[in-house]
Amino acid sequence: MSDRLINILIDSFPKIIVPGLIYTIPMTAIAFAISLIIAIATALIQIADIKVLKNIARFYIWIIRGTPLLVQLFVVFYGLGQIGIKLSPVVAGVLTFSINEGAYSAETMRAAFESVPKGQMEAGECVGMSYWQIVRRIVLPQAMRTAFPPLSNSLISMMKDTSLLANITVAEMFMSAQRIVARTYEPLWIYIEVGAIYLIFSTFLTMFQRYGEKKLNTYQYK
Amino acid sequence: MSEENLLISVSGLRKRFNDVEVLKDVNLSITKGDVIAILGSSGSGKTTLLRCMNFLEKADAGQLFFDGSTYDLSDMDRKSIVSIRKKTGFVFQNYNLFRNKSALQNVTEGLITGRKMNKEKAVQIARQQLDKVGMLDRQDHYPSQLSGGQQQRVAIARAMATDPEIIYFDEPTSALDPELIGEVLSVMRDLASSGMTMAVVTHEMNFARNVSTRSVFMDGGVIVEDKPTRDFFEAPDSERTKKFINFIEESRK
Ligand SMILES: Nc1ncnc2c1ncn2[C@@H]1O[C@H](COP(=O)(O)OP(=O)(O)OP(=O)(O)O)[C@@H](O)[C@H]1O
Ligand SMILES: [Mg+2]
Numbered sequence: 182m183s184d185r186l187i188n189i190l191i192d193s194f195p196k197i198i199v200p201g202l203i204y205t206i207p208m209t210a211i212a213f214a215i216s217l218i219i220a221i222a223t224a225l226i227q228i229a230d231i232k233v234l235k236n237i238a239r240f241y242i243w244i245i246r247g248t249p250l251l252v253q254l255f256v257v258f259y260g261l262g263q264i265g266i267k268l269s270p271v272v273a274g275v276l277t278f279s280i281n282e283g284a285y286s287a288e289t290m291r292a293a294f295e296s297v298p299k300g301q302m303e304a305g306e307c308v309g310m311s312y313w314q315i316v317r318r319i320v321l322p323q324a325m326r327t328a329f330p331p332l333s334n335s336l337i338s339m340m341k342d343t344s345l346l347a348n349i350t351v352a353e354m355f356m357s358a359q360r361i362v363a364r365t366y367e368p369l370w371i372y373i374e375v376g377a378i379y380l381i382f383s384t385f386l387t388m389f390q391r392y393g394e395k396k397l398n399t400y401q402y403k
Numbered sequence: 404m405s406e407e408n409l410l411i412s413v414s415g416l417r418k419r420f421n422d423v424e425v426l427k428d429v430n431l432s433i434t435k436g437d438v439i440a441i442l443g444s445s446g447s448g449k450t451t452l453l454r455c456m457n458f459l460e461k462a463d464a465g466q467l468f469f470d471g472s473t474y475d476l477s478d479m480d481r482k483s484i485v486s487i488r489k490k491t492g493f494v495f496q497n498y499n500l501f502r503n504k505s506a507l508q509n510v511t512e513g514l515i516t517g518r519k520m521n522k523e524k525a526v527q528i529a530r531q532q533l534d535k536v537g538m539l540d541r542q543d544h545y546p547s548q549l550s551g552g553q554q555q556r557v558a559i560a561r562a563m564a565t566d567p568e569i570i571y572f573d574e575p576t577s578a579l580d581p582e583l584i585g586e587v588l589s590v591m592r593d594l595a596s597s598g599m600t601m602a603v604v605t606h607e608m609n610f611a612r613n614v615s616t617r618s619v620f621m622d623g624g625v626i627v628e629d630k631p632t633r634d635f636f637e638a639p640d641s642e643r644t645k646k647f648i649n650f651i652e653e654s655r656k
Pocket of ligand 1: 420445446451
């Protein structure tokens, strides 16, 4: 490796990781939090078994899971712009990722809710708890325990998928890398470098997942 | 049975699942302090009876008298259900402890969230009840760290903590290994002698004979025999009851 290349790589490192800290991480965090709320609501709607709402939930999941994320991003950013709904790239990105991930996690959450034995809900009713108290204090914590590993995987995928945001003009890590390549003509090493930075991020997330699983295991070590 | 001591009665209770009528015009009265053993073969409707009385199952018809008021079991409003449930306890065959809560939290949960009691008071009550069932030293254990018998004792403490007028038990020892049955029955015996009103679905003939004040035999969705326990075992009216008692006693030998 030439000195020039080493200098380029050192030089470009902050130029890539800073957008990562400004865009990739916060956007992933916010979108994931919103997606979780959507997922829990969608799962509860399906379990509550109210026909109209349930059909809406099924329809939402069907559309989102059946179309590419990139297409969804383009529809929300460029498409809505055409009919006068102009969203900033960051807002469009967070919105699309939330809605997209919400549909996938809804299925995870539904399975997790259904894995909590129904008898505990009845026991809750018998000691005078309301439906919402039971969901919040008994069912949800246990469902989250079950859902935690698959949700962590989704979080890691989402973090990596934010590289797609370069396509809707968000100046995140991948776009920065592309710009550096255009300037330096070093596609091999720069793209490996940006890949390595994604790897660092996902390694941290994996460590967080391990830690979280351990914490949540305290009451279910069997 | 004096009228003023009547705590609960159901009359004309009917319940069908799909095409099968599981309860056919059941009538049962419970006086304060009664310990009623509900006996009967599998599928006779014992569980369904208890579940209808506590609204875990919706009855198709029937009246419920509770604590001075009368309700239509097929048309209960939410408010009445909640208010009656706050005065009753239920112990399940498979305990149904909250898996994400410690033994202590299992007992305080209904007090703190259901009854808006402050935490200190709830903990104090919970510790008293856990002590009564011999589980105080395990108060911080989670259900997965307790044996079946221990879990059931916590479940009984949970039911007692809400200071109910009556506790329903649905085969509280049926899921237990034989060597764990005794500890649960002994807790129930203490509870009975403390004057608690109890309705107990059970296959434990010794408990029925020695602890219950009244015994009821169900068969095919109706109550066939309903007598003070001594008469029930010594002079049952119905042939089916006799057969059932003999059958159970034989199979125990
Ligand atoms: N949720 C349900 N859906 C359909 N059928 C049911 C349901 N619950 C109970 N049954 C039926 O109702 C009848 C009475 O059931 P129940 O559980 O009350 O009997 P049981 O006397 O408690 O029996 P066991 O001693 O086996 O517990 C049975 O034939 C059972 O199959
Ligand atoms: Mg039963």
